[in-house]
Amino acid sequence: MASGGRPASLREDLTCAICCDLFRDPVMLACMHHFCRACIDTYWRSIRGPVPCPQCRQEFPSRHFQANYLVAGLVEKVRANSSDGYVKNVEVKDSLESHRSKVMDYVQMIHRDKEQVESLKRVGAELQERIHGDFQALHSFLQDEEESILEELRREQEENVEEFQLHVVTLENAVKQLEQDMHVLQQQVNIMDSSVLAELPEVISRRPSLQVSKGPQFDMKDFCSKYISPLQYTTWRKMFFVLKPGPASFTLDEDTAHPSLSLSQDKTTVTEHPKRFPYPPNPRRFIQCVNVLGAQGFQSGRHYWEVEVGSKLKWDVSVALETVDRRARVKLCPENGYWTLRLRNGSQCSAGTQPWTPLRTVSVPRRIGVFVDFEDRRVSFYNADSMSLLWSFSNGPRGKTFPFISTCISALGEKPQPIRFLHHS
Numbered sequence: 001m002a003s004g005g006r007p008a009s010l011r012e013d014l015t016c017a018i019c020c021d022l023f024r025d026p027v028m029l030a031c032m033h034h035f036c037r038a039c040i041d042t043y044w045r046s047i048r049g050p051v052p053c054p055q056c057r058q059e060f061p062s063r064h065f066q067a068n069y070l071v072a073g074l075v076e077k078v079r080a081n082s083s084d085g086y087v088k089n090v091e092v093k094d095s096l097e098s099h100r101s102k103v104m105d106y107v108q109m110i111h112r113d114k115e116q117v118e119s120l121k122r123v124g125a126e127l128q129e130r131i132h133g134d135f136q137a138l139h140s141f142l143q144d145e146e147e148s149i150l151e152e153l154r155r156e157q158e159e160n161v162e163e164f165q166l167h168v169v170t171l172e173n174a175v176k177q178l179e180q181d182m183h184v185l186q187q188q189v190n191i192m193d194s195s196v197l198a199e200l201p202e203v204i205s206r207r208p209s210l211q212v213s214k215g216p217q218f219d220m221k222d223f224c225s226k227y228i229s230p231l232q233y234t235t236w237r238k239m240f241f242v243l244k245p246g247p248a249s250f251t252l253d254e255d256t257a258h259p260s261l262s263l264s265q266d267k268t269t270v271t272e273h274p275k276r277f278p279y280p281p282n283p284r285r286f287i288q289c290v291n292v293l294g295a296q297g298f299q300s301g302r303h304y305w306e307v308e309v310g311s312k313l314k315w316d317v318s319v320a321l322e323t324v325d326r327r328a329r330v331k332l333c334p335e336n337g338y339w340t341l342r343l344r345n346g347s348q349c350s351a352g353t354q355p356w357t358p359l360r361t362v363s364v365p366r367r368i369g370v371f372v373d374f375e376d377r378r379v380s381f382y383n384a385d386s387m388s389l390l391w392s393f394s395n396g397p398r399g400k401t402f403p404f405i406s407t408c409i410s411a412l413g414e415k416p417q418p419i420r421f422l423h424h425s
Contacts, residue, residue, distance in 0.1 A: 014075050017055050018043055023075045027065040031058045034071055134244075141242050145235055153227055160223075163216040174212045237424075245371075248305040249423040250403050253295040254279070256326070258286045261407065267295065269420035272407040288329040294403030294421070297322060300374050305403060306384045306422040307368045313346040315419060316406035317368045319379050321399055338404065339379040339393045341368060351381075351391040359390055367422065370403065372396065384422075 016023050018039035025037040033055045035043075044051045050059040239246075251267035259276040263269065270292055279285065286292065309315045321337035324330075332338035333352045340352030347364055350356040361383070368390075369382035377396035382389055403421070410416045 010074070011078055014071065014078055022079055023071060026068050026071045026075060028068045028071075029053050029058075029065050030060055031056050034068060035065075037065075037067075040065060137242070137244070138239070141239060142235070145238065149227070149231075156223075160216065160218055164218075167213070167215045170212050245302045245304045247422070247424045248296070248303055250294040250296050250305050250421045252405070252421070253284075253293050253402075255282045256284050256286060256291075256293040258290045258292065260290050261292055263292070264418075264420070268423065269418045270405055270407060271418040272410055272416040274416075283326070285326060287327045289406060290409060291316075291404065291406045293320060294405075297400045297402045298372070298374075299400040302374070303372045305370055306424075307370065307403075307405065308366065308420050308422050309343070309368060310366055310417055310419070312343070312407075312417045312419065313411070313414070314342070314344050314408040316340055316342045316404070316408060317370065317381070317419075318352070318404035318406070319370065319372055319397060319401055320404040321397055321401055323399065332406075334393065334395055337397075339396065340404075341381040341391060349390065351393075357391070361390065362388075365390065372401065 014022055016036045016039050018035055023034060023036055026034050027037045027040060028034050031053045033053050043054055044063055050061050051063055052059045252263050252270055254263055257263060259279050260273055262271045262273045262277065272290055307317050316332055318332055318338045318340040324337040330336045332340040333354055335354065338352060343349050349359040349361050351359060365383040367384035369384035371380045378392060378394055379396045380389060380392040405419050407419055
């Protein structure tokens with residue numbers, strides 16, 4: 001222990017000058033300095049004759065020291081307090097670090113949320129502009145169509161009115177002429193009542209020569225029917241030619257059809273068949289599964305088409321890259337070049353992710369709408385009867401793409417049912 005000089009802390013006073021740690025089993029030399037018993041024994045072991053104090057160098061003729069239990073008690077208290085303090089210090093530091101980490105997490109979350117808010121505002125504004133543009137195009141079409149129909153109605157009405165008015169004028173002139181003739185005849189009748197005419201006046205010797213047609217041929221029912229026919233439906237049908245994208249009229253590519261698939265004559269309908277057809281060999285043909293591609297492909301723009309699946313119990317409707325493997329049996333997922341919606345067991349609708357994603361549907365769709373947007377790389381599937389969204393892929397295709405249909409293999413005893421591309425034109 002320190003015996004003088006600058007005041008030291010209690011811990012320093014209870015520190016062994018040899019090991020520089022708190023005393024363990026402290027002993028006191030005759031010079032009043034303290035050391036650990038093991039430390040002073042080790043220090044004196046190699047010394048012959050008188051032994052010195054390691055601290056003040058005072059020599060002693062014998063190796064004598066005495067235990068100091070008071071100092072030992074103080075050391076234990078200091079050690080205990082130091083241990084508790086260390087633990088508490090560690091706990092406080094851990095708590096501080098936990099709070100600091102949590103703050104950093106929250107700050108990052110705030111930053112992410114703010115970025116999401118800004119992205120949401122930006123995307124929302126873009127979507128609003130896009131929706132406004134789409135509806136503006138429809139409004140313009142409807143306004144132009146309304147003006148065109150009203151103009152046609154006005155022109156036809158004016159033409160018919162003009163014809164009737166001209167006929168009325170002709171008839172009025174004929175009436176005037178006849179009335180004049182009648183006046184002359186009446187005068188002659190009056191003269192004849194008073195005397196006998198030597199000869200008949202010219203007007204009597206002839207019959208009315210003025211002939212007027214019966215008037216324009218006009219059918220009011222036909223006129224009305226033209227403009228009160230299913231006008232909304234007629235206009236709706238016309239809209240297909242201006243919709244962007246409008247429903248595409250696809251056909252099936254016979255060169256890609258599995259040998260067990262039968263295509264209709266117009267190449268719009270495919271049906272599974274129990275026998276294999278003698279299609280010519282073609283590297284583009286599916287061999288392992290009952291699949292077929294559409295004949296029309298695309299690699300840019302926006303495209304929409306509809307597939308009627310009817311009441312089939314299982315089917316796959318997809319968008320497929322031109323490069324898909326036709327000879328292997330693979331999962332219909334984006335990693336293999338397919339963006340797919342499927343039905344199994346008549347009610348289980350799933351999206352072709354890894355793994356499959358089950359979909360909750362109010363009812364099993366009978367017509368599937370497929371939308372592909374190459375700019376946004378999005379592939380979406382809809383219930384075409386209600387246009388409710390079933391699933392949307394945000395990692396859409398890059399490269400030439402084709403419509404894809406798989407009839408799937410019907411269960412034993414089940415009558416195969418057709419799947420077809422719908423044409424609206």
